[in-house]
Amino acid sequence: MTDSTRTAHSTRHSTTRRNVLRGTVATAALAAATTAPAGPAHAAPPAGGGPEIGILLYDGFSLLDPTGPAEVLSRLPGATVTMIAERRGAVRTDTGDVAVVAERSLDEVDRLDVLLVPGAGNRGTVAAMNNRTLLDWIRRIHRHTRWTTSVCTGSIVLAAAGLLDGRQATTYWAAAEYLEATFDVTCLPRRHVRSGKIITAAGVSAGIDMALYLASLLAGADTAKAVQLAIEYDPQPPSTRATRAGPTPG
Amino acid sequence: MTDSTRTAHSTRHSTTRRNVLRGTVATAALAAATTAPAGPAHAAPPAGGGPEIGILLYDGFSLLDPTGPAEVLSRLPGATVTMIAERRGAVRTDTGDVAVVAERSLDEVDRLDVLLVPGAGNRGTVAAMNNRTLLDWIRRIHRHTRWTTSVCTGSIVLAAAGLLDGRQATTYWAAAEYLEATFDVTCLPRRHVRSGKIITAAGVSAGIDMALYLASLLAGADTAKAVQLAIEYDPQPPSTRATRAGPTPG
Numbered sequence: 001m002t003d004s005t006r007t008a009h010s011t012r013h014s015t016t017r018r019n020v021l022r023g024t025v026a027t028a029a030l031a032a033a034t035t036a037p038a039g040p041a042h043a044a045p046p047a048g049g050g051p052e053i054g055i056l057l058y059d060g061f062s063l064l065d066p067t068g069p070a071e072v073l074s075r076l077p078g079a080t081v082t083m084i085a086e087r088r089g090a091v092r093t094d095t096g097d098v099a100v101v102a103e104r105s106l107d108e109v110d111r112l113d114v115l116l117v118p119g120a121g122n123r124g125t126v127a128a129m130n131n132r133t134l135l136d137w138i139r140r141i142h143r144h145t146r147w148t149t150s151v152c153t154g155s156i157v158l159a160a161a162g163l164l165d166g167r168q169a170t171t172y173w174a175a176a177e178y179l180e181a182t183f184d185v186t187c188l189p190r191r192h193v194r195s196g197k198i199i200t201a202a203g204v205s206a207g208i209d210m211a212l213y214l215a216s217l218l219a220g221a222d223t224a225k226a227v228q229l230a231i232e233y234d235p236q237p238p239s240t241r242a243t244r245a246g247p248t249p250g
Numbered sequence: 251m252t253d254s255t256r257t258a259h260s261t262r263h264s265t266t267r268r269n270v271l272r273g274t275v276a277t278a279a280l281a282a283a284t285t286a287p288a289g290p291a292h293a294a295p296p297a298g299g300g301p302e303i304g305i306l307l308y309d310g311f312s313l314l315d316p317t318g319p320a321e322v323l324s325r326l327p328g329a330t331v332t333m334i335a336e337r338r339g340a341v342r343t344d345t346g347d348v349a350v351v352a353e354r355s356l357d358e359v360d361r362l363d364v365l366l367v368p369g370a371g372n373r374g375t376v377a378a379m380n381n382r383t384l385l386d387w388i389r390r391i392h393r394h395t396r397w398t399t400s401v402c403t404g405s406i407v408l409a410a411a412g413l414l415d416g417r418q419a420t421t422y423w424a425a426a427e428y429l430e431a432t433f434d435v436t437c438l439p440r441r442h443v444r445s446g447k448i449i450t451a452a453g454v455s456a457g458i459d460m461a462l463y464l465a466s467l468l469a470g471a472d473t474a475k476a477v478q479l480a481i482e483y484d485p486q487p488p489s490t491r492a493t494r495a496g497p498t499p500g
Binding site: 062063064067068070071074075080081082083090093095097098099100101103152172173202203204205206208229230231232233 | 347455458480
């Protein structure tokens with residue numbers, strides 16, 4: 001097949017494709033997730049919208065720590081997910097390869113329903129632990145959150161801000177001994193740990209598990225399951241040929 | 251504890267923290283992954299560096315599709331991961347909440363060792379399928395790649411570019427019937443499917459599994475396992491208190 005016949009083929013079927021895509025691609029589950037009515041499990045969203053979720057970016061963060069949870073949480077009914085950093089603009093990851101855009105600066109954000117602090121490599125984690133502006137902002141926002149959360153070594157940043165004193169938490173596996181030795185924190189070897197309104201997740205990919213748990217707290221178990229289906233998440237992906245029609249929203 | 255005593259506490263321990271962090275946080279596994287020597291399993295990296303990996307961004311992509319694999323692949327020895335789009339600059343996701351920076355435009359990239367095409371919501375997928383510039387670039391780059399890969403509905407974009415004719419592939423669960431009905435493709439309900447030098451992944455989070463498989467092809471199984479440990483990935487996370495010292499690089 002030449003490029004020109006391929007393009008003709010593509011054009012010829014584009015209308016059909018659109019119709020079929022509307023019916024199948026990404027829609028059953030995503031529609032269920034984004035249009036599910038707010039049931040009793042929906043914890044008092046602000047009038048006119050769902051939860052306002054803010055994710056703190058700082059130099060050297062680990063890419064999946066904020067993006068895994070953002071993928072999950074941005075699919076909740078009416079939710080907004082905002083990337084926040086000391087200054088607006090591109091913030092670069094630990095490996096230096098990728099940059100994510102911070103849409104708001106710290107001084108533009110006074111209140112959040114949910115705060116998420118990602119982890120970083122050594123350099124980024126240490127810098128964040130010693131960044132007074134960052135820690136002050138975290139403490140200030142935490143006073144009014146419904147949930148304050150972290151992924152990976154983000155729990156060390158929460159601890160440096162004094163938020164984990166006397167609490168149980170989890171963190172990146174290789175940082176657990178350090179967290180316990182340095183702060184008044186008891187580490188549990190779990191994917192995520194809830195202590196009051198603080199939820200900490202283990203390393204990197206565990207942020208996805210934590211976000212699905214948080215989704216169930218914010219929007220109910222059925223919506224969380226619809227999102228899990230939408231992102232086809234293992235270890236028990238609900239994706240089989242038998243469930244193609246998608247779940248029934250709760 | 252007041253803020254001022256907390257800051258004093260933080261400052262007092264900062265040197266100790268740095269030393270301890272160097273020894274523990276994110277280091278055993280990450281160091282193993284990033285400094286492991288290129289062994290026999292290392293498939294002929296270009297002189298002076300590891301594989302050049304390019305990830306195509308386009309309007310409406312699903313955030314985790316490129317960022318999950320980027321988290322994995324950017325940790326391979328000497329690898330570079332570059333986000334690429336029609337134009338340099340911020341490219342926004344399907345939900346509109348997050349933007350990732352494209353560091354290179356299509357016309358700045360002629361060769362890649364690995365190309366990865368992420369998926370998108372309906373609108374983004376249909377637009378990409380009908381974007382002749384994008385499809386031409388994909389075909390041109392594919393001629394010289396070692397591996398051409400996709401996540402989620404990215405396989406529909408590869409199919410629209412004519413790359414999947416007569417092949418086995420996988421895609422987002424809700425798009426499988428569409429892909430088979432529209433193109434000469436046989437869909438397998440698996441997390442990832444390799445057909446020659448093309449590797450397709452199922453929905454969203456399956457990109458992480460595919461990237462770990464690709465990591466083993468590019469850098470050997472031991473390095474891939476070290477990266478899996480570094481991102482603490484389920485379903486079988488190798489993170490236990492017993493393995494804190496990290497794996498031995500291969």
